[in-house]
Amino acid sequence: MYRPPRADVQVDVDALVVTMPDGRTRRYALHGCIAHVGDGCVAERAGLRRFVRMLVVTCEATATSLVLVTPPELGAVAPNVIRVPEAGADAAIVDPHVWDALANWLVGGGRLAACSIHELARLAAVATPVFAILVGEVVAQRAIELASGGGPLRGGHDPEASLAPLVDAARSSPRAAEALVAALALAAGLKRRRRRS
Numbered sequence: 001m002y003r004p005p006r007a008d009v010q011v012d013v014d015a016l017v018v019t020m021p022d023g024r025t026r027r028y029a030l031h032g033c034i035a036h037v038g039d040g041c042v043a044e045r046a047g048l049r050r051f052v053r054m055l056v057v058t059c060e061a062t063a064t065s066l067v068l069v070t071p072p073e074l075g076a077v078a079p080n081v082i083r084v085p086e087a088g089a090d091a092a093i094v095d096p097h098v099w100d101a102l103a104n105w106l107v108g109g110g111r112l113a114a115c116s117i118h119e120l121a122r123l124a125a126v127a128t129p130v131f132a133i134l135v136g137e138v139v140a141q142r143a144i145e146l147a148s149g150g151g152p153l154r155g156g157h158d159p160e161a162s163l164a165p166l167v168d169a170a171r172s173s174p175r176a177a178e179a180l181v182a183a184l185a186l187a188a189g190l191k192r193r194r195r196r197s
Contacts, residue, residue, distance in 0.1 A: 002045060003073055007092035009102065010175075012128045016057065016066065016102075018092050028066045033059040035106035040085045042072040042093075051075035054087055055103045067091040070099050101126050112138045121165040124179035125172075132175040136182030139166050144187060163187075 005021035012027075019025045040054040050072040057066045069087045074096070078084065094102075101122040108114050115123065117139055124135040143162035163183055169176035 004071070004093050006071070007068075007094055009068065009092065009094055009098055009126060010128045010131075011102065011105070011123060011126055012131050013134065017128065018066065020092060028057065028064065029059060029062070030057070030106075030110055032061050033057050033106075035103075035110075037103050037107055038085065040069065040087045041075075041078040042069060042087045042091065044072060049078040049080075049086075051078050051084070052087060053099065053103075054085070054091070055099060055106065057106060068094050068099060068102060070094070070096055097122070098126050117142055117162060118165040121169040121176060121179075124166065124176040125169050127175050127179070129175065129178055132179040133182040136166070136179030137186050139163065139179065140183040140186035143183070160187075 007021060008019040010017045014030055016028045016030060017025065018028065035055060035057045038054050038056070040052050041049040042052050043049050052069040052072050052075050055068040057068075059065075067087055067090070069091045071093055101119075104119055105115065105123050112120065112123075112135065115138075120135050120139050120142070124132045124139075127135055140163075143160075146162050163180070166176060166180050166183060170180040
C-alpha cells in the first residue's frame with residue numbers, strides 16, 4: 001500500500017513550524033488565526049481520491065493558509081459522485097496523533113488554560129523544546145490545583161498521580177519527556193515553598 005511521506009509539525013509558543021518531507025521548513029504565526037476542521041479528499045498517484053480529515057489554519061493578516069490532513073491511506077476511497085473539498089498538493093500529511101493534538105488545541109482557541117492534563121500531554125509530544133517546558137509547567141500547576149482542593153471535584157488527588165498522562169506520553173516522545181522534567185521540577189519547588197510557609 002502506498003504510504004505518502006509525513007510532514008513534521010511542531011507547536012511553538014506563537015507559531016506552527018512545519019517541515020515538509022522535501023526538507024522545506026516554514027513557520028506559520030498563530031496570532032490572529034482561525035482554525036477549523038472538515039472533511040476533504042486527497043488525490044493519490046493512481047488517480048484515486050481518498051477521504052481525509054482536514055485542519056485548515058487561516059491567518060487573515062498575512063493571507064496565508066496551512067492545511068494539515070490525516071494520512072490518506074487510512075481513509076476510504078472517495079467515489080467521484082461525492083463532492084468534498086480537495087486538500088491540495090501543498091497540504092501537509094501528518095500522523096493521526098499529531099493531527100488530533102493540533103486540531104483539539106487550535107480549534108479550542110489555542111489556550112493552555114482550556115486543556116486537560118491529558119490534552120496537554122498530547123500537545124507536549126508535538127511541541128518545540130521551549131514550548132514543551134512551558135506545557136510541563138502548566139501541567140504541574142494543574143496537578144497542584146487538583147491536589148489542593150477548592151471544589152467538589154478537587155482535593156485528595158496526589159499530584160504525581162495527576163501527571164500520569166504526561167508520564168505515559170514521555171515514554172514515546174522526547175518532547176513530552178522534557179515537559180515531564182519541567183513539571184516535576186516545578187511541582188517539587190511548589191511543595192517546598194508550601195512546607196516553609
